[in-house]
Amino acid sequence: MQRKSFKAAPLFLALLLACALFGVIWVVATEILFPLSSGRFPLRQKWSYRAGEHIVAVSVSTEDVVVARTSTSTFGLDAATGSLLWSSAIGSRLDPAPARFADCEVFVANSTEVWALEALNGKTLWNAPGNDTTDMRVIALSECCVLVNRASIDIIAYDRSTGEARWNIPTSLGFVTAHSENGVVYVADRGIQALDEMTGKVLWTTGVQSIGDSEYRDGVLYYNESGFRIVAFDTERQVELWSSRIADHGPSEVTKAGEYLLVVSSTSIYALRADTGQQAWKTDLDKGRSATAVGDVVYIASDFQQSVIALQAATGTEMGYLRFGFPRLFVVQRDNMAANNDLLIIGEGDDLYAYGKP
Numbered sequence: 001m002q003r004k005s006f007k008a009a010p011l012f013l014a015l016l017l018a019c020a021l022f023g024v025i026w027v028v029a030t031e032i033l034f035p036l037s038s039g040r041f042p043l044r045q046k047w048s049y050r051a052g053e054h055i056v057a058v059s060v061s062t063e064d065v066v067v068a069r070t071s072t073s074t075f076g077l078d079a080a081t082g083s084l085l086w087s088s089a090i091g092s093r094l095d096p097a098p099a100r101f102a103d104c105e106v107f108v109a110n111s112t113e114v115w116a117l118e119a120l121n122g123k124t125l126w127n128a129p130g131n132d133t134t135d136m137r138v139i140a141l142s143e144c145c146v147l148v149n150r151a152s153i154d155i156i157a158y159d160r161s162t163g164e165a166r167w168n169i170p171t172s173l174g175f176v177t178a179h180s181e182n183g184v185v186y187v188a189d190r191g192i193q194a195l196d197e198m199t200g201k202v203l204w205t206t207g208v209q210s211i212g213d214s215e216y217r218d219g220v221l222y223y224n225e226s227g228f229r230i231v232a233f234d235t236e237r238q239v240e241l242w243s244s245r246i247a248d249h250g251p252s253e254v255t256k257a258g259e260y261l262l263v264v265s266s267t268s269i270y271a272l273r274a275d276t277g278q279q280a281w282k283t284d285l286d287k288g289r290s291a292t293a294v295g296d297v298v299y300i301a302s303d304f305q306q307s308v309i310a311l312q313a314a315t316g317t318e319m320g321y322l323r324f325g326f327p328r329l330f331v332v333q334r335d336n337m338a339a340n341n342d343l344l345i346i347g348e349g350d351d352l353y354a355y356g357k358p
Contacts, residue, residue, distance in 0.1 A: 041320030042297055042310055043344055043355035047082030051075070055347035057335040059098035065119045066338075066345055067099040067106055068352055074099070074108055076122055079343055082354060086122025090115055095151060095175070097137035098335050102160070107146050109136040114148055114158055126163035142180035142197040151175050155187065157200060167200030169193070172210070177223075179216035186235055188214040188223050194235065206238060213254045215261070222261050222274070224254050230263055232277060242277035246270060257293035257313060262300075264288050269300055271316060281316035285309070290337040294344050295357075301337055301346075308337070308346060322355070324348045 057069040064079035075087040092110045099108045106119045111134055116125040130136050130150075140147040145157040145166060155178060156168040169187070176189040184203065185195040191207030207225075214223035220241065221233045228248075232241040246263060253264040260280060263270040269288050271280040287303035297319065298311045310319040324346075336347035344355045 040310075041322050042357070043294070043322075044358045046343070046354045046356045048354070049077060049082045049084070049352040051350050051352060053350060055336060055350065055352060056092055056096035057098040058338045058345050058347045058352065059101070060338045060340045060343060060345050061101035061106070061119060062340055063101070063104055063119060064340075065101075065106070066352070066354070067101075067108075067119075068347060069096055069099070069108070071096075074122075076106070076119065077352070079340070079345075079354065082352075085120060088115075088117065088122050088124075092135060095135035095137065096335060097135070097139075098338065100138045100141050100146075102141045105160075107138045107141065109138050109148050111135045114138070114146065114163065116146070116160070116163060128158055128163040128165065137175055139176070140178040140180050140185070142185055143183065144197055145180075145185075147178050147180070147185065149175050149178070157185075157197070166198070169195065169200055177211075177214045179214070179221065181216070181219070184235075186216060186221055188221065192221065192233065192235075204238060206233075213252065215254050215256045217256045217274075220274075222254050222256060224252070224263070230254065230261070230272065230277070232261075232274070244272055244277040244279070253289060253291060255291045255293075257291070257298060258296070260313060262291045262293075262298060264291050264300065269298075269311070269316075271298075271313070280314075283311060283316040283318070290335075292337060292339040292344070294339050294341070299337070299339070299344055308344075 053070045055068050060066045066077040066079050069092050072091040074090040076085040099106045104119050106117045108115050112130050114128045134151050137149045139149045146160055148156045152173045154168045154170050157166045159166055172190050178187045183197050185197045187193040188211040190210055193205050194203040209225045212224040219236050221235055223231055225231050229243055229245055231243045234241050248265040248268055255262040259274055260271040261274045268282055268284050270282050273280055285302055288300050290301040292299055296313045298313050299308055301308050307321045307323045309321045338345045342356055346353045
């Protein structure tokens, strides 16, 4: 038995050396085949922050506060330095959604409660009970109210100052989107409903088709209708401005970026002229999501490539990329990337990164 053990020792040592050599070759090869970034990526890392658990949603305010959420906590960071400003035990386990900002206040929700916090120190201003069955999402803010969607149930309007529930309206299956301007709330669900923000009274309705993602800018509601039709609707005149069909596997995201409307499908990203609906460009991209813009550059995450890719907003030409791992099926969720005028904030695993202009 001792002789067999002695003869096996060199083989075991050789196996260890082979594994170590393979590891070195693998690291070198992956860095060559999949470099962490291309030299043309227009932004540079400003800071990073380790949360200690998986980040599920990210948002950034114009007051330069970053709010990130995990399954057990919500915390605020200084956008300029990445330093921790505050932390609160407000988790989001089921259907996480990013925080919403207004007047130096931040609003978040989960399955148990809705909170209003001071953005700079995390102090609780008020909290209101939820239904404790599914996560709630803060989907919009109006002048008077915080609009919270309970999936497949309703939208509840909470008073922004006190947290008192003012009114609610039923909704269809899943989560819906809503927007508010000049005292009117526009709900994109099955068709569009316009509501009085103070009372929830229905002012007008139009359409019956199921609406997916939507975006509202300057009186125009842009939305994805029934999976393939992109529509621009003038809410003041209550008329359709244009529509465009996407010949793809169904668009999932609609984002306004300057003069363009970005439409993301499972295989491509499209840029449509926001005023006419005409296609400006199309770029093939496997499992893209989280399209956002910083200046005249569009940034979009590719789940398959585990990268954030920079595209020229005017042409769709790739400017560079930033890789967070090896190609696989999933990486950055939609709510894990946000931007303001100066910074691109990315949540990947337990880490939060801020990128800005050099």
